[in-house]
Amino acid sequence: MAASFASNKCNSGNVAKSQTPRSIRTCLPTLDFEVDTKYCARKMLITLGGNLNECPLNLLPRLQHLRARVTKEADGGLDLFNGKIALSVNPTVRRHQYAQMTQAFKTLARCPDFQKWINETRASVGLLKDEWTKHAPLYAQTFSSITKLDLSGMNYKVKVLHPALPAGASVNEGDIIEWRYVGEHFPEYLRFNVHTSYFMHFNATFLLHEVLHHKNLLGVSHNHAIIQLATDNEMRKRLAHLDYPPFEGHKCDIPVMAKIYDEWQDFLKGKNGTTILDFAKRVERTMTSAPPGKL
Numbered sequence: 472m473a474a475s476f477a478s479n480k481c482n483s484g485n486v487a488k489s490q491t492p493r494s495i496r497t498c499l500p501t502l503d504f505e506v507d508t509k510y511c512a513r514k515m516l517i518t519l520g521g522n523l524n525e526c527p528l529n530l531l532p533r534l535q536h537l538r539a540r541v542t543k544e545a546d547g548g549l550d551l552f553n554g555k556i557a558l559s560v561n562p563t564v565r566r567h568q569y570a571q572m573t574q575a576f577k578t579l580a581r582c583p584d585f586q587k588w589i590n591e592t593r594a595s596v597g598l599l600k601d602e603w604t605k606h607a608p609l610y611a612q613t614f615s616s617i618t619k620l621d622l623s624g625m626n627y628k629v630k631v632l633h634p635a636l637p638a639g640a641s642v643n644e645g646d647i648i649e650w651r652y653v654g655e656h657f658p659e660y661l662r663f664n665v666h667t668s669y670f671m672h673f674n675a676t677f678l679l680h681e682v683l684h685h686k687n688l689l690g691v692s693h694n695h696a697i698i699q700l701a702t703d704n705e706m707r708k709r710l711a712h713l714d715y716p717p718f719e720g721h722k723c724d725i726p727v728m729a730k731i732y733d734e735w736q737d738f739l740k741g742k743n744g745t746t747i748l749d750f751a752k753r754v755e756r757t758m759t760s761a762p763p764g765k766l
């Protein structure tokens with residue numbers, strides 16, 4: 472999108488959409504990849520309000536420049552962005568806080584370097600969409616054979632963030648997924664983005680991880696262990712030929728993954744439930760009735 476962001480109000484929701492063609496009939500949900508400047512600005516302000524030392528070193532001067540400008544002009548608004556308020560601009564935010572946040576958004580929108588940031592984000596959307604579309608039949612076959620789900624009627628908005636920002640979340644309101652491009656096809660100066668845990672089809676694996684997170688799927692207490700077995704581990708194994716165990720995923724979930732591993736393998740062979748949703752219910756029942764340490 473060539474229009475200058477500086478000419479738009481930051482909180483007007485300047486959205487560039489990039490939709491997966493409907494002609495691809497698969498069990499996959501439709502993902503609408505988009506750069507939402509308002510959403511990007513909120514996340515940027517959270518980043519600027521946090522510890523910049525955790526950001527890639529080569530982008531540090533750009534982020535410091537943005538922080539100095541917003542801090543100077545937004546009358547303390549940046550202090551509000553400590554990871555909590557920025558993502559919930561709603562009536563619970565007091566009037567003066569809202570005014571400060573609005574000022575911070577406007578200041579950011581006027582900054583040419585933020586426009587550059589948005590343009591880089593837009594460039595990454597094309598890479599994400601191309602990868603998702605090109606390999607859709609492979610992803611559909613893999614996802615379907617693991618989960619036995621047909622999500623072809625479902626639709627999610629993927630709010631794409633700059634490749635330098637940490638991302639990976641599902642937001643239930645509005646069926647939103649937050650993601651950023653991770654891969655090899657990006658300008659050299661952004662190659663920091665290819666981190667050590669990168670593997671082939673990384674984006675699809677974690678986009679489908681976030682799809683499974685949505686409120687109408689796997690709404691049980693052990694859901695994250697099951698999501699990670701299905702995507703971080705089994706999809707990774709099939710798409711990138713990387714076996715497990717050892718398990719991939721959050722450390723806190725690994726004991727549950729180890730406990731249900733045998734049952735999970737049986738599920739993949741056609742037992743323990745028709746779909747992954749049945750399997751999740753089965754795990755829930757077994758975990759709540761089993762003595763501690765047993766399954």
Ligand SMILES: [Zn+2]
Binds near residue numbers: 680684695698
């Ligand atoms: Zn997760």
